[in-house]
Amino acid sequence: MNNPTNLRAQDGPYFGEYGGRFVPESLIAALDELDATYQQAKADPLFAAELAELNHSYVGRPSIITEVPKFAALAGDIRVFLKREDLNHTGSHKINNVIGQALLAKRMGKKRIIAETGAGQHGVASATAAALFGLDCVVYMGEVDTQRQALNVARMRLLGAEVIPVTTGSRTLKDAINEALRDWVTNVDHTHYLLGTVAGPHPFPTIVRDFHSIIGIESRAQMLNDYGFLPDVLAACVGGGSNAIGLFHAFLDDPSVRLWGFEAAGEGINTPRHAATLSMGKVGVLHGAKSYMLQDEDGQTVESHSISAGLDYPGVGPEHAWLKDINRAEYFGITDDQAMQALKALSQTEGIIPAIETAHALAGVIEHGKTLPAGSTILLNLSGRGDKDMETVGKYFGFLGA
Amino acid sequence: MSKTEDVLRDLDSKDQPALVGYFPAGYPTIDESVAACVAMCESGVDVLELGVPYSDPVMDGLVIQEATEEALANGFKLKDLFPTLKRITDSVDTPVLVMSYWNPIMQYGVERFARDLKAAGGAGLITPDLIPDEAADWLKISDELDLDRVFLATPSSSQERLANSASLSRGFVYAVSTMGITGAREDLDRKARDVVSGVKASGSDTPVCVGIGISTADQVAEVNSYADGAIVGSLFIKAYKNGGVAELTESVSSLKSGK
Numbered sequence: 001m002n003n004p005t006n007l008r009a010q011d012g013p014y015f016g017e018y019g020g021r022f023v024p025e026s027l028i029a030a031l032d033e034l035d036a037t038y039q040q041a042k043a044d045p046l047f048a049a050e051l052a053e054l055n056h057s058y059v060g061r062p063s064i065i066t067e068v069p070k071f072a073a074l075a076g077d078i079r080v081f082l083k084r085e086d087l088n089h090t091g092s093h094k095i096n097n098v099i100g101q102a103l104l105a106k107r108m109g110k111k112r113i114i115a116e117t118g119a120g121q122h123g124v125a126s127a128t129a130a131a132l133f134g135l136d137c138v139v140y141m142g143e144v145d146t147q148r149q150a151l152n153v154a155r156m157r158l159l160g161a162e163v164i165p166v167t168t169g170s171r172t173l174k175d176a177i178n179e180a181l182r183d184w185v186t187n188v189d190h191t192h193y194l195l196g197t198v199a200g201p202h203p204f205p206t207i208v209r210d211f212h213s214i215i216g217i218e219s220r221a222q223m224l225n226d227y228g229f230l231p232d233v234l235a236a237c238v239g240g241g242s243n244a245i246g247l248f249h250a251f252l253d254d255p256s257v258r259l260w261g262f263e264a265a266g267e268g269i270n271t272p273r274h275a276a277t278l279s280m281g282k283v284g285v286l287h288g289a290k291s292y293m294l295q296d297e298d299g300q301t302v303e304s305h306s307i308s309a310g311l312d313y314p315g316v317g318p319e320h321a322w323l324k325d326i327n328r329a330e331y332f333g334i335t336d337d338q339a340m341q342a343l344k345a346l347s348q349t350e351g352i353i354p355a356i357e358t359a360h361a362l363a364g365v366i367e368h369g370k371t372l373p374a375g376s377t378i379l380l381n382l383s384g385r386g387d388k389d390m391e392t393v394g395k396y397f398g399f400l401g402a
Numbered sequence: 403m404s405k406t407e408d409v410l411r412d413l414d415s416k417d418q419p420a421l422v423g424y425f426p427a428g429y430p431t432i433d434e435s436v437a438a439c440v441a442m443c444e445s446g447v448d449v450l451e452l453g454v455p456y457s458d459p460v461m462d463g464l465v466i467q468e469a470t471e472e473a474l475a476n477g478f479k480l481k482d483l484f485p486t487l488k489r490i491t492d493s494v495d496t497p498v499l500v501m502s503y504w505n506p507i508m509q510y511g512v513e514r515f516a517r518d519l520k521a522a523g524g525a526g527l528i529t530p531d532l533i534p535d536e537a538a539d540w541l542k543i544s545d546e547l548d549l550d551r552v553f554l555a556t557p558s559s560s561q562e563r564l565a566n567s568a569s570l571s572r573g574f575v576y577a578v579s580t581m582g583i584t585g586a587r588e589d590l591d592r593k594a595r596d597v598v599s600g601v602k603a604s605g606s607d608t609p610v611c612v613g614i615g616i617s618t619a620d621q622v623a624e625v626n627s628y629a630d631g632a633i634v635g636s637l638f639i640k641a642y643k644n645g646g647v648a649e650l651t652e653s654v655s656s657l658k659s660g661k
């Protein structure tokens with residue numbers, strides 16, 4: 001790219017042809033209110049101060065960067081750095097967005113928040129913020145996910161949230177979002193829908209991105225201050241795309257920095273059982289935004305599959321669709337098994353247990369790091385810790401029982 | 403000229419209530435849905451709303467969700483819509499509007515969908531998740547083909563948005579009676595009156611029909627006292643589920659006659 005670019009300045013409603021507001025008219029007033037509240041908050045130094053204080057003394061920001069040389073050796077002659085979002089309060093990046101939106105809910109005078117969750121991390125973060133701010137909280141979670149992430153269901157209930165298992169459709173994240181949207185349409189007067197990723201109608205993709213952009217802003221400064229260079233590559237897993245865009249955004253106008261997003265290829269990208277939306281999907285409208293999605297020729301959403309609940313989603317945020325089309329970011333599929341092997345590898349080489357979602361990015365670095373020149377550097381968003389996944393991991397590797 | 407508007411205005415001038423009835427195409431099978439729809443029109447539905455089954459119907463409650471899931475499970479495909487529609491429009495004179503979420507239409511191609519709809523005798527489209535702001539392609543082709551296009555007007559819509567929905571709608575404006583999704587409710591929201599008067603206050607003379615949550619003859623009569631028609635869906639599906647075409651037609655005629 002020769003021309004100076006200004007990709008960072010791109011805000012919704014549209015990213016190229018993607019984004020928009022494909023929702024029932026019933027939600028437009030709430031989306032307008034959210035947008036207006038956010039614009040006011042953005043211009044208010046008190047809001048920024050309150051958010052910064054919570055990030056510092058509640059979330060535990062800034063998160064550190066850890067270099068992982070033994071893990072990096074698995075990916076050839078390169079250096080790998082982890083941005084440790086797993087060390088945030090509640091154990092993943094999701095809290096960044098939740099604290100920000102909970103403050104917006106307070107500003108709007110809404111006493112009830114609802115959220116969807118896949119892995120349960122966004123649900124846990126939402127339940128946490130609800131406890132902190134004294135809000136009622138209802139979390140919709142696909143029944144399949146309540147089973148594979150049972151520990152997080154217990155965490156949410158302990159925090160005082162109501163968890164509603166969703167039994168329609170594929171009983172995973174997609175259907176949890178449908179149910180949350182139905183609740184919101186019905187209760188929009190007093191309820192804020194605290195959407196957990198950079199998907200959904202405008203202004204969600206912009207707001208959620210902005211609250212996560214602290215990941216990249218901190219990382220960029222930390223790399224320059226502590227190491228004296230910018231990484232050659234950024235790597236992140238992509239479900240809806242929030243941790244990835246959070247890391248990428250501050251670097252969008254650094255043309256030397258390549259952006260790699262890793263999607264769930266499930267049982268294989270050429271099988272019907274995957275969640276590789278950007279790699280294999282077609283453009284359509286799902287959950288209020290135009291973007292890539294997994295669908296059949298009739299426009300019916302196709303069920304996604306991934307061993308990781310947080311990536312098991314047939315849609316993706318519109319900004320990623322745009323970054324793919326303009327060739328600013330590259331997206332690859334990673335199978336269940338690749339992810340599980342990488343999860344074990346990081347645990348055993350570095351003593352860091354990642355979430356299965358995050359492990360897709362680690363596996364991606366192992367596979368694609370080998371294509372980089374010697375001495376290349378990769379900064380990977382370690383989006384979450386693996387405690388919630390111990391049952392799946394235990395079964396997968398036969399670690400359970402006597 | 404809109405046949406739907408003619409029908410609604412004609413009933414209004416005769417001081418008769420108008421009933422808009424929803425039924426999903428392909429539920430439980432294509433043949434059975436044709437029979438059910440024809441029977442609905444013959445027993446008192448003035449405008450038929452033919453639903454397109456969709457995997458993610460966020461505006462619909464459980465009754466419609468389950469029915470459309472069943473239609474899909476029984477093999478309904480989008481290409482089946484037009485023959486299904488044609489069989490209905492060949493049998494009855496009632497205007498038939500297709501109600502579809504946007505993604506199936508986008509995948510089929512907006513213009514192609516509109517042309518096939520027209521060719522099958524369809525009157526137009528109701529688009530629950532397409533607001534006029536995102537509807538440029540649809541506005542253009544529906545003007546060219548003179549198809550009805552029904553946008554939503556809701557209790558939370560600003561007066562400006564109500565006016566815009568009204569001025570861009572043809573056939574009727576779909577006034578959402580209450581905040582919420584489809585499904586029968588005991589009390590009809592007073593808010594419905596406000597939405598209707600907001601639309602009328604914009605100076606629009608497009609008919610306004612009220613939907614979401616209507617399930618009794620009293621409600622149909624009440625809605626018709628201030629609006630141009632009442633839209634009923636979930637109740638008809640329940641009736642069909644309970645007692646097939648016989649109970650469905652009974653339900654239609656009792657709602658229509660106000661008993």
Ligand SMILES: Cc1ncc(COP(=O)(O)O)c(C=O)c1O
Pocket residue numbers: 092093094118119120121122196197198237238239240241242243244309310311355357358383384385
């Ligand atoms: C730890 C972790 N990483 C990543 C994701 C995927 O979401 P996103 O793509 O929005 O970052 C999740 C979602 O649940 C998660 O819990």
